[in-house]
Amino acid sequence: MGPLEVHRVRFFGLVPAGVRCLAYLPRRRRLALARTDGAVEVYGLEEGCFQEKAIPGHQARSVEALCWAAGERLFGAGLSGDITEYDLQRLRPARTVDGFGGPIWSMVANGGGTRLAIGCEDGSVKLFQVVPGGIQFEKNLDRQKGRVLCLSWHPSGTHIAAGSIDFIRVLDVRSGRTVQRIMVNYHVPKPKKRECVVWGIAFLSDGTVVSSDSFGRVQFWDWERGTLLESHTVSTSAVLSLAVSEKEDSIVVGTSTGATYQLQLLPVKAGSQEKRWVRTKPFQYHTHDVRAVAHSPTALISGGRGAHQAGWGGGVPLPDASSPRSAWLPGLDAQLVIRPLMEKVQRKGYEAVLRKFTFPHRRLVSCARKARLLLFQFSQHLELWRLGSTNETGKDGEVLPVCRMPEHLLQLKSKVGLGRGCGRGLGGLCRPRSAPPRPPQGPEHIYCSCVSPCGGWVAYSTASRFHLYRVQHEGDGVSVKKVPGVPKLLLPAYQLQCASDAGRLFVGSERGSVHVLQLLEPGGCKHLHTLRPPAGTAEAVYLLASSADGNWLAAVSGDWEIHVYSLKHFKHHCTVPTYSCAVTALAIHPATNNLVIAYADQQLFEFSIPEKQYTAWSRTVQNCGLHKAWLERDSPITHIAFNPQNPAHILLHDVYMFCVLDKSLPLPDASTPLLNQSTLKQLPEHARQRQLHAFKICKKFQPLLFAELLEENRLVLVERPLADIRAQLPPPVQQQPFGT
Amino acid sequence: MVRRRRKQEEEEEKEEEEVAAVPSPAASDGEDAPEELSFGAAAAAAESERQLAGEAARRHRELLKEKRRRRQELFVEQKVTPPSPPIPSHPSHPQPGHKQPGSKSEKQSEGRVLKQVKQDKARGARSKGNYTAMHLKDQSLTGLHQQTAKDFVYSHLYGPGTNRTSANEFFSLANKKDPVKKAAVQFVDKSWGKCKKKKKKK
Numbered sequence: 001m002g003p004l005e006v007h008r009v010r011f012f013g014l015v016p017a018g019v020r021c022l023a024y025l026p027r028r029r030r031l032a033l034a035r036t037d038g039a040v041e042v043y044g045l046e047e048g049c050f051q052e053k054a055i056p057g058h059q060a061r062s063v064e065a066l067c068w069a070a071g072e073r074l075f076g077a078g079l080s081g082d083i084t085e086y087d088l089q090r091l092r093p094a095r096t097v098d099g100f101g102g103p104i105w106s107m108v109a110n111g112g113g114t115r116l117a118i119g120c121e122d123g124s125v126k127l128f129q130v131v132p133g134g135i136q137f138e139k140n141l142d143r144q145k146g147r148v149l150c151l152s153w154h155p156s157g158t159h160i161a162a163g164s165i166d167f168i169r170v171l172d173v174r175s176g177r178t179v180q181r182i183m184v185n186y187h188v189p190k191p192k193k194r195e196c197v198v199w200g201i202a203f204l205s206d207g208t209v210v211s212s213d214s215f216g217r218v219q220f221w222d223w224e225r226g227t228l229l230e231s232h233t234v235s236t237s238a239v240l241s242l243a244v245s246e247k248e249d250s251i252v253v254g255t256s257t258g259a260t261y262q263l264q265l266l267p268v269k270a271g272s273q274e275k276r277w278v279r280t281k282p283f284q285y286h287t288h289d290v291r292a293v294a295h296s297p298t299a300l301i302s303g304g305r306g307a308h309q310a311g312w313g314g315g316v317p318l319p320d321a322s323s324p325r326s327a328w329l330p331g332l333d334a335q336l337v338i339r340p341l342m343e344k345v346q347r348k349g350y351e352a353v354l355r356k357f358t359f360p361h362r363r364l365v366s367c368a369r370k371a372r373l374l375l376f377q378f379s380q381h382l383e384l385w386r387l388g389s390t391n392e393t394g395k396d397g398e399v400l401p402v403c404r405m406p407e408h409l410l411q412l413k414s415k416v417g418l419g420r421g422c423g424r425g426l427g428g429l430c431r432p433r434s435a436p437p438r439p440p441q442g443p444e445h446i447y448c449s450c451v452s453p454c455g456g457w458v459a460y461s462t463a464s465r466f467h468l469y470r471v472q473h474e475g476d477g478v479s480v481k482k483v484p485g486v487p488k489l490l491l492p493a494y495q496l497q498c499a500s501d502a503g504r505l506f507v508g509s510e511r512g513s514v515h516v517l518q519l520l521e522p523g524g525c526k527h528l529h530t531l532r533p534p535a536g537t538a539e540a541v542y543l544l545a546s547s548a549d550g551n552w553l554a555a556v557s558g559d560w561e562i563h564v565y566s567l568k569h570f571k572h573h574c575t576v577p578t579y580s581c582a583v584t585a586l587a588i589h590p591a592t593n594n595l596v597i598a599y600a601d602q603q604l605f606e607f608s609i610p611e612k613q614y615t616a617w618s619r620t621v622q623n624c625g626l627h628k629a630w631l632e633r634d635s636p637i638t639h640i641a642f643n644p645q646n647p648a649h650i651l652l653h654d655v656y657m658f659c660v661l662d663k664s665l666p667l668p669d670a671s672t673p674l675l676n677q678s679t680l681k682q683l684p685e686h687a688r689q690r691q692l693h694a695f696k697i698c699k700k701f702q703p704l705l706f707a708e709l710l711e712e713n714r715l716v717l718v719e720r721p722l723a724d725i726r727a728q729l730p731p732p733v734q735q736q737p738f739g740t
Numbered sequence: 741m742v743r744r745r746r747k748q749e750e751e752e753e754k755e756e757e758e759v760a761a762v763p764s765p766a767a768s769d770g771e772d773a774p775e776e777l778s779f780g781a782a783a784a785a786a787e788s789e790r791q792l793a794g795e796a797a798r799r800h801r802e803l804l805k806e807k808r809r810r811r812q813e814l815f816v817e818q819k820v821t822p823p824s825p826p827i828p829s830h831p832s833h834p835q836p837g838h839k840q841p842g843s844k845s846e847k848q849s850e851g852r853v854l855k856q857v858k859q860d861k862a863r864g865a866r867s868k869g870n871y872t873a874m875h876l877k878d879q880s881l882t883g884l885h886q887q888t889a890k891d892f893v894y895s896h897l898y899g900p901g902t903n904r905t906s907a908n909e910f911f912s913l914a915n916k917k918d919p920v921k922k923a924a925v926q927f928v929d930k931s932w933g934k935c936k937k938k939k940k941k942k
Contacts, residue, residue, distance in 0.1 A: 062886070079886045103889040121889055147892075197896055214896060237903065238896070256897065287910070289897065727907055731898065734905035 002713060003396060007387050009718040011406060012365065012376045012705065015728050016334040016358060017057070019303025022294040023066040023074070026246070031294065032074050033303060033336065034063035037379055037445070040076060040086055041360075045296070049338065050582050050600035050636050051361040053542075053558065055091050056463070057379070059442035065107035069116060070130045077118055079103035083128065083135060089538045089558060090510050091494060092463065095134055101126055110153045117141075117160055119148030125162055125171060141176045144169065150242075152203040161209045161223065163198030168211055170203075170223045182226050184213055200242030200253070212239035212253050218263060220277060232279055234261045237733045243295040250341075251277070252300045254290025257733045259283065260302050262341075285337045285356070288732045299340040334358055334725070355634050358703070358722065359655060361584065363639055365706035365718050371455030371473070372710060373409070374718070379445045382460055384410035384471070384478070387716065396681075409478045412469065414443045414462055450505075452498040457519055459505055461493035466507070470523040487527040489515050497544040500590075504528070504550070504567075508541030512557040516567070529570045531555070533563045543583060548590035552609050556583045562597065564609055574612045579603075587640035591647045598637035598652065602630060604661075617663050624667050629674040630695065633657075641708050653707040658717065660696045668693035675699070818868070 017037040024031050030052075031043045038057025043049050057063075062078040069075055074086045081103055087094035101120025109116050109130075116128045116135060124143035128135045146164040153160055159179070160171045170180040185196035200212040208229065209221045216235035221228055237256035244251050249265040262281040268274045286304045294301045336357040366375040376383045388406040449460035458469045458480075468483040495508035505525065507515040512533040518526045531553070539558025546553050552573070553565045560583055562576035581599040588595050594615055595607040603626065606618035614622075635655040643649035643660075650661040668674060675697050680688050706718040898904055912924035 079889045081882055081885065102885045105889075121885060147889075194901065195896075256902070723911065726911055729907050731904040731906050732910045734903045734910070 004709075004713050004715045005390070005393075005400070006701075007714060007716045008701065009374065009385075009387070009406070009716060010721065010724070011385065012374075012718050012720055013724075014359075014364065014376070014378065014705070014720055015725050016360065017379070018288075018334045018729075019292060019336055020063060021066045021292040022301060022303055023068050024294045024296050024301070025068045025072065026296070028072065029296075030068075030072075031296075031301065032066050032068065034066045034076060035334075036062075038063055038078075039379075039445070040066070040074070042074070042088060043336075043357075044582060044600070045338075047581050047601035048636055049355060049357065049634075050584055051357075052582050053088050053091060054360065054362060055086060055088075055093070056445035056447050058445055058463075059380075061093075064103075064105055065118075067107055067109045067116070069109040069113040071113065073130070075107065075109075075116060075130075075135070077104040077107040081120075083107065083116070083118065085134065089540065091540050092492070097128070097135055097137075099126060105147060105149045106151045108151045108153055110157045111155055112157070115157070117151050117153065119151045119162055121147045123148060123164070125151065125160060127173070139176060141171045141173070142178045144178065144181075149198060150201040152201045152209075154203045155205045159203065159223075161201050161203040163201040163211055165195050165197050168198055168201065168209060168221065170209065180223050180226050182209075182221055182223075184211065184219070197238070199238060199240045202242055202244045202251070204244065204248050206248075210242065210244065210251060212242045214238035216255065218242070218251070218253055218279075230277055232263065232277070234263075234279060235259065240289055240291050241293045243293040245295045246297065250295065252293045252295050252302075254293045254302055256289045258286035258288055258290060258304075260285065260290055260293065260300065260339075262300060283339060285339065285354075286335060287726055288729055299338050302337045302339070304335040304337075353632070353634065357635070358725070359705060359720065361636055361638055363706070366449060366451045367706070367708045367710075367716060368451045368455035369453050369708065369710055371453070373451060373455045374716070375449060375451040375458060377446055377449045377460070380414045380443050382410075382412040382446065382449055382458070383408060384412075384451070384458065407476075410458075410471065410480060412458065412460070412467075412480075414446050414460075415465070416443055447492050447494060448496045448508075450496040450498050452505075452519075453500055457498065457505070459496050459498075461491065461496060461507075463492045466491060466493055468505070468519075468525055481523055483523050483525055486525060487515075487517065489527070494540045494542055495544045497546055499546050499550055500548045501550055506544050506546060506553060508544050508555060510540040512537040512539060512541055512555070512561075512563070514541060514544065514553065514555050514565070516553075516570070531565045531570065531572070533557070533561065533575075534572050537561065543586055545586045545588050545595065547588040547593055547609075549593070552588060552593060554586055554588060554595055554609075556586060562586065562595075564595065573609065576605075576607050577614075579605075584636035585638055585640045585652075587642070589642055589647070589650075590644070596640050596650055598640060600636055602626065602633055602636070604652075621667060624669070627668050627672075627674045627695070628670060639706060639708070643709050644711055645713065651707060651709050653704050653717075655703045655705075657697050657699045658701070658704060658707045659698070662694050662696065665692050665694040668695060 017035040017039065019033055020036050021034045022031060029045045031045055033041045033043065035041070035057060038059070038061035040055040040057070040063065041051050042053040044052045060080065062080060063076045064078045066074065066076045072088075074088060075083060076086060077083045077099065081099050081101065082096045083099055083104065084093045084096050086092075099118050099120060101118070101122050101124050103121040104118050105121065106119040107116055114130055115138065116130060118126050118128070120126065122143065123146050125141040125148055127138040127141065129138045141160070144164070146167070148162045148164055150163040151160060158173055160173060162169050162171060166183065166185045168182045168184060169178045171177065172179045184198055195214070197214040198211050199214060202210045204210065207223055209223045210218065211221065212218050216233055216237055216239055218232045218234055218239060219228060220230040234253060235255040235257060239253050239255050241254040242251065251263040252260060253263070254260045260283045261279055263277050264280045265275045266278050268276055283300070285302065288304055290302050290304065292303050338355045340353070364377045366377075367373070368375070372387045374385045374387065376385065386407045386409055388402045389404045390400045391403050392400045394400050444462035444464065447461045447463065449458070451458050455473065456471055458471055460467050466486055466489060468486050470481045470483055472479045472481070489507060489509060493507045493509055497506045497508075498504075499506065503519060505517040505519055507517060509515060514531045516528045516531065518528050520526060537557050537559050541555050541557045543556040544553065551567055553567055554562055555565070556562050560581070561578060562583060564573045564576070565571065566573045576595070576597065579599055581601045581603070583597055584600050585598040586595060588609070593609045595609055597605045597607065599605070604621060606615045607613070608615045633654060633656070637652050637654050639653055641651040643651065648662055648664045650663070652659045652661060672691070672693060673679075674695055676691060676693070677696055677698060680691060683691065701717050701719055703720055703722065704717060705720050706716070708716045710716060896902070908924070915922040915924060
């Protein structure tokens, strides 16, 4: 293929929300993550780390604590005072129970996942029982003045340690009384007396209570005697989060400066029985506060916090002896960092790699190919831009001057959601029964959006509404008109896709169903049909792909089944053979109607829809196996596109690279380097032919959010430099670098 | 009263005599003879003192009277009569239709009684006070709690005492300390172009 003109788009001002809390489910190796804007995401850590589910947040929702209970049920609690159970199949909050204690600062589940304890603003610790169908209030434990900021169950479930301001107390669960009260702020001289806020706490099985406070100390207490066993000052700024490994021999803490530290229980002398806690490894992966950490068997996980919210509470690990631990550290810079522990990793390889996730694994950019427009999806608004253009040509690597700047055409703001008519019962007079969540105030977050290839239609969906707009291009400007009379579909729409001929809109909905809407010319739409999988499924559709000729539609639901439907007859055509991993991207080739699928473990498949079987090329790839360097990439492929000029090309991209896969060239074997573009450029023509292989990878543009090939050899790449995100974050803690 | 006064005078005289008889310790050591004090002078002094005391008492009484009067006036002022509520149909007024059922008149009389009670209540309980009335429904209690919670967190993470610097400064320093020196983050001052924007808006 000849030289490509690259539109390097860096005006997508996405600032991902910071990570506020983490919860690890050892049995399924899933990580739940809550962000400062109320969004909840679930990552599968088995193969690759793919964001399997994402529940968009809301302005009024704040999640301060997240925990798994009773198997795979996810509960969250926040400053609104409610405990919310999330429905991970329908991707929404399922039910809400008011805690009646004011804002809830922390929530932990006991060892068996049968009870939840919440720490409230009014100083009370309340117990709830997890029953099928919801949670039920059990009792109030002893209440003392001072907000309960962190909680931890003793592994046996008999006692709870609660951290407050200036003191820690241990409560007996059966009697509900405070059996020990430990003052934390004891040795600071009077004039310098500040409040000591206990941000994180953990209760070990040998009766040691570990606390982390705002003076930068991690302290170990004997709860029965109320004495201090050990004190480690790890930082000058606050230690905001704490997590203990399952075996209780390793603790990870996150501080305000972005540093995370590991403390390990090591024998004093080699071979001796006596063990002490020692601060072993410091890590500096974040620039801002690390408000949540989690410890998995093999790695340390941390998450960065973005702007406003503080997070605390370490994830208390659920007892599971099977998998090794990692610690997760969420930081303020919206990064999720997974740092494997080298001593737990068996072999040096892919598992030992540090991973950082900043961007969501969803497509946030839609491209109108014919009109050369880009639609950017933010959490509460959409922006439509027209690409700039240049009249000059140049050689490889040259930067061409832009004669027409990219224009910001349109900004659509999400409106306040529709209130769902659900009553709340009799207020505070009776035991709070589970109720559907209260309709929250404020504009709703956008689930998905799309723009038609001609640029004439823009659609987006929020939790309670579906919006469709007709966009008229008049000369240089645009005029927007909302399309009335949108059919009442089951909301929300989890994925939207416009057909190539702009005549139809596909809406991916819950229970695996896809609605087909006909877009009528002056500005209207009509519901044509609803496609459903034959076996039925409880999960929602999260990926859609339509063919260029308008005959086929592929839909992926949360159970990772790919169903292909025929749009001529509106019925199910076939199902792609099941694979054990999540699908990260899919697309249908315009000419051959082959479905190209990328999975979370970096495998690629090509399935022929008319023949209902994998293509020969795909079988060849599976027989030879993909190159090791390809399989060891960190980030999943989030978008697949095709070259209008050359049907043998497939364009794939992930966060750190984009690749043009040429099916006509041979596949690389294990000894050939995968990234050989730079070496190939230096070779003469005949030598080049011998070393060419199918994967042409370019890592020049990072981090990538979107890549698409337009007509006339134009390539659009949407990048989001991390420095631009960091410049917009809230103030970090000042550090005095050496030499300044 | 006159007897009392005479007794008082006698007592005073006696006291004076006693006082006069006792030599003042500061005056002398007892060597000199006591001073001669004529009766008239003593009597005059006593008289003047009595008058002074009487005037003081009178003034005090008058002051109290004044105070009482002022308080009374204040109470009278505060006691403002409320405007009489519009009585839609006074039961004493003849109704346009004579065909009234008995129950209606009973209701009206009850209403009248209630209204009168209300009026009385209004008149009696009305007083200028220092209070503001709020509709609790408008003030969302959860909102207030949430705001307090958020303020707590904000003050502990970003409040005074936390060593925070701006993002620009932090990253600019990092860029300059890098092995490959880069430009400082966000040179541009946000206030530039603000006047132009304002003009555009106008």
